[in-house]
Amino acid sequence: MIRTDVIIIGGGATGCGIARDLALRGVHHYLVEKGDFASGATGACHGLLHSGGRYVVTDPEAAKECITENSILRKIAQKCVETTGGLFVRLPGDSKRFRDSFLTRCEEVGIGTEVLSPSKALDLVPGLNPTLEEAIQVPDCSIDPFRLCMLNAYTSRRRGGGILIHHEVKEIIVEKGRCVGIKARERLTAQVKEIRAPIIINAAGAWGDRIARMSGSQVPMTLSKGSLVISNHRLTNMVINRLRPPSDGDIIVPNEAVCLAGTTSVPVEDPDVLDVDASEMDIITSQAGQLIPSFGSTRLIRAYTGVRPLLEATCKDGRSISRGFRIIDHENGMFSILGGKLTTYRLMAEKMVDVIMGQLGLNVPCKTASLPLEGQEELSGYPLSKRLKGIDDIVCECELVSRRDVEHAINSLGIQYVGDIQHRTRLGMGPCQGGFCTYRALGIMQELGRVSTEESLEILKLFLQRRFKGIKPALWGDQLREEQLIESIYLGILNMESKA
């Protein structure tokens, strides 16, 4: 049995942010996550560090939080944030009145704007729809949510915090009406660990209600899925938004070598059963094509969907529900933190930990807004020069990941799945989506004694199925062509077909 002061359930941005905040305030804690870091909504968002512009007309309060956190994260998380800047583009037919209130509200809230003529906007982003009426520049940025989680967890680990990924909470231990601990099962070994603490924080996002119910409580939330598409090229160096009330397919975010376009908003019941529908693909590609015309003819490499855990409201339209957050004291030792968005994860963690400090009778102020994230100096980022260093031993040709990078990831803590290597190196993130390098990565894992024979084929199958789920919505054009080749490798050459 493990004893600690605070148990955090959920390894998304919120959970990891809380772990860092607790660590910096000297509170011992354990974080338990059922998958890898950022495997819920955090990793399935568009990686946009909002300026607040998107919410400024519909929810000025949220917009204000965004712009404050935006400037904090740009300082403390330099290696996770690319200061791309963003444009809100008004196309012919888009409401001029919306544009006017957008500018007024931005000024009220403190979001810096600059109105650009079409030719100035086209100078900045040559791929834009040339018929645009105007564009408004805002300080939107792109952010790497996975790296952000890793760095927050890094601080926690360095200061004695316990981090357990691939551990699913199976039970909340309740004694005399109070939550006193959890039982968590490791995915691969099925080994169960018991952890005890006087305080449990439920930061499980879309799975939050499920966790709360294990202790006899509930959290009211609405689940809304948002789907995104990844293009094979970086079609813009700036975040591109449509200047109109939030709706489907109105954002394109550059990220490393690709672009993400989305999103949709569809109510869902079960966060574990998610698919991107063909109709969502049609909407996103046609809408993104209005902002950047070449999007329509660009190869799409994958689509994915995440669940936004939104505060319950009577209105069922996912977009009009506030993206604000709430902390619930279940008065049994468990606290739930729900809602919110990636941009405000730090603020959410701060507020949550303030409550915990009150509970523990401690008085240590929050430091997360001023201290830069530790461990950033080790990050190489994407620069080609660094990737080309291992060119003689490349395992993933699409993303130039060398054998050395893969071995380093395998040897770092907690790596059990190909997906974990992927998150940490970008292996398999390119056009073939791991079609070739997965076999290699698993071969290396076997050579290093990290997986057994039985596990290796099982892991390969899991990965291929997950990969297929991601690319299936985008299967036409060259991506379909590539898919047929990959199919002939795994089902043909390697004969991995399921025996019906």
Added chain:
Amino acid sequence: MSAVTHDVVVIGGGMSGLMASAYLAGKGFKTALISQGDPVCCLSTGCVDVLSPGTHPLEGFDGLPPGHPYRLVGRKGIEDGCRLFKEIMATTTIPYAGTVRKNREILTPIGTFKTTCLVPLTMTGAEGCRDGYTHVISFNGLRDFYPSYITSRLKNTGFSLYDAGITSTLGIATRFEDKAFLEAFIAWIEGLEIPPGKVALPAVLGIQSPVQIMEEISRRIGSEVFEIPTLPPSIPGLRLFRALKGALTARGGDLYWGKAVGSVECRGSMVEAVTLATQGRPSRVQGRAFILATGSFVSGGLFARIDTVNETVFDLPVYVPGPRKDWFWNDFFTAGHPIEKAGIEVDGSLRPTRSDLKNLFVCGSILAHGEIMKNHCGHGLAIATGLKAARICEGFLS
């Protein structure tokens, strides 16, 4: 514009096109083969799957759906195709073993066995390697082959790594053609003191003369040696392609290699010529008959758009299995996603049914309803329909 007239113009340099053109050139027809580049068979194991993964390759024949291309060819057509293929390959340095009467087993690079029909001689040794000791030899840093997949799965195995000074399959295969490299390699194996049994290597034993190299190693170390196919680029696939291409030129066929068809000229219901998109001046290739063997999606014979599928040379009507959302199953591992049915529907003489062209014949994986993954007929379907198209052309031209 230069213009050359042929009896037959075959478009597509894959298995099907190569078989069809080799047959016709062998019969004395003036034959041209146009290909955009090296075909997808270079990515294959080099083995010929005919049908059914059971003991008998043709046992699933009666269960094939009515529209399947094999129905147009018949059992005899499949047998004839395989016989001709083996005859052609026997004249090259890449002879094949096997018959359509019985399937064989090869070892895969993940240590499982795969059933197939016609097998390059260098892979036949995998049969029976379950019974005795097998020693796997691989190469330092080789990216596309990991002996641990095999040794951890198969009992009674071990492995050693040789430093070939190069880490790609193609690089190592090229070195094996060098006598000094081979000698050093054999000397190294002799020093290993491998237990008695078989020796397995990834398929890199040379490009031109793998059988010779395999037999030399085997004779010197006193153990049976065999090859295991690797991930693409696959050397056995490359050997197969080069051997067939050589067989075609030996029979006097003309090659237009690395050239795409830019445009097509038809008069009434006859195709008269195709124009190649060559740099500088375009060349026009005239023919009395045309064979379309451009393959399916991977090779570019078909191209899927967001809402439909196009045939890329003649813009023939394509059979498409429903709207895009129905093209794939959710489960990756269910072979035979519906999109596999896409292709050109043909009549009994392999003419496209929804077109009035009289001198155009279609063969290979571009044919609709082939479902090659599902029916395990990769290469087999290409060979059988390629021969059938060639024979129909022969009749048409005489």
